[in-house]
Amino acid sequence: MDTTPDLSARPAIRALTQLEARVLAVLLEKQHTVPDTYPLSLNALTAGCNQKTARAPVMNATEDEVLTAIDGLKRLSLAMEGSSSRVPRFEQNMKRVLGVPSQSAALLAILMLRGPQTAAELRLNSARLHAFADISSVEVFLDELAAAEPPRVVKLPRAPGGREHRWMHLLCGEVSVDDAPAQGNGEDTVPPSEFEAMKAAQRELEEKVARLQAMLEQMAGELGIRLDTDGL
Template identity: 70%
Template sequence: MQSTPESDSPAPAERPARPPLRPLTPVEGRVLGVLVEKQHTVPDTYPLSLNALASGCNQKTARAPVMNVSEAEILEAIDGLKGLSLVFEGSSSRVPRFEHNMQRVLAVPSQSVALLAMLLLRGPQTAAELRLNTARLHGFADISSVEGFLDELADRAPPFVVRLPRAPGARENRWMHLLSGEVSAAAAAEATVRATDGATAALGELEQLRAEQQALTEKVAKLQGLVEHMAAQLGIPADEFLD
């Protein structure tokens, strides 16, 4: 039975061959991924204005690689995506707003759209990483369900994703999209390093925030103790200062 947005069972692999899309440019891929992501994470502002789209494309977090693209470059990418019917412009607003048409054009379920979008935004990832990173786009039941949809995407003609060779020291294979063309071994290795470095940097930032939070907690505790001590000396209830 074919998959629906409510199901975590991938569709059958056997499908008629489809006319191949031309490879997307890096900016086109980023624009498409951002539109899918923001449709789920900020639905109140979707479809996106050019300004919101630029902010999403140039985010410093949850992006690999980090980009710094101009609105002119984004408009050029939008024109290219319009030509592929992957993006269209809404007509109900005075400010131009853009939305994706990825699910219909690629003829894949919403779960697969979520996986492709995250690969477009973050580069090569393991099935476990994809399950975590797509949580706000779709809640996969388990890693095996993610792998099922990835296998279905890989069995397309031509395929949408590829399982990369396992990197030295890695316990799991990473996956990469093929919407921008074939992935060479060198490019895959470089992208994997970028993704790993990005994850390491994110963990470092998280640890730094935790350390700062702990330091603030300790300072507050010291201040509270000082207030209680001063209140006791003055014969004033400390609760009047601490409430």
Template identity: 70%
Template sequence: MLHDGARNAGTLRGTGIIGVSPHVTTHMNTPSEAAPRPALRELTPLEARVLGVLVEKQHTVPDTYPLSLNSLTSGCNQKTARSPVMSVSEDEVLTTIDGLKRLSLVIEGSSSRVPRFEHNVNRVLGVPSQSVALLATLFLRGPQTAAELRANSARLHSFADISSVESFLDELAENDPPRVVKLPRTPGERESRWMHLLCGEVNISDMPLREGQGGESYSLSEFEALKSEQKRLAHEVAQLRAMVERMAGELGIALDQPPSDA
């Protein structure tokens, strides 16, 4: 087993290309049919979010799983238990699903008039359900400590203790290629955080600072979300101003003149 420092250094300096071990086969392959799988390309943040939502809802709302496009989009845009918060359309999610289907990571059901989608993460990556629960939690919430992962993944899998979580994380980190990496501790952190590698190598400088680490910081995706929210608020202000001006015109009030003293 590699020491954490050596493993982390190798991962952070790596190419970030995520692949599937050629030695992993599914139950559909016979030994004579087994063939090396093509490397799995890096996922986009939205692809990771879609997979995380599918895994989460499989456990939290099993009666409605597999998910419809509408439910899946709502899960992607959920305000709680998400970091960063996203605002995506059904068209964007559908395009993302098409890409994941080509990677066999998402399967579309055919037993309903409404298309429904389910994940295939465990078979494609060749990892157990416990590891899928941890990966999904990282997809949805970003970097977390082992203790945070245990708490945040409780509805997906009940880990006996933190050491159990760390054992599965170590296995994922030792996978070929690695699926997670243990991040170096930053000033003010008591425990190291873990992050998945399916979207490529982790750039430590892009990681948002945690509370109490000397100021507020945002990742690029969070910054884009803030800009989108700012544009929405500016549009609402413009609409309100137009409404006030229209009402003032109907009442014969000149908005550009200060009120007269009584």
């Protein structure tokens, strides 16, 4: 029986505020990265929202503001308060409410945390939430999210100097191309995050080549064949 969520027709929810989106994404991120402390306390959740790394834009939300955002997410059933602790702790319910698989939830979380991203950047930055096999698999889930009703992501026009299209979530409403952060100013400019994604892909390719070479040398040794390794 196919248990894949149907993305074609899900009930529309109101647009989230920027802080609500940040809170929701932090809850999902920390569920995967620090499971021992999940669900999160208000203090830990606020700290996650205000991180200086892996966040765009950087925020400086107060606990009261985060609590207001949580209340808004509760009314949408996107967040819940746990009842097994004397200290209030909060958890997310994004997959169930939006009707998306864990792969799509991971991509949405990274887009809410970091802003517009290319598929290569998303694969790199979502590795701790879901390990995508390759960039093509990321694009499959992005295309599904874009084709959903209502759509959850949109492919942005390629920016001047950009080598790849970027994607942005639509959970906070329609995205203005003018409001999307610039990707570069010159034809040869590569954003740092995209450069890191390219380096990661190169390392992965080098590791595969090294494994294949080791297998080839082992087979040659078993067959008594001498290889010219300098030419490999």
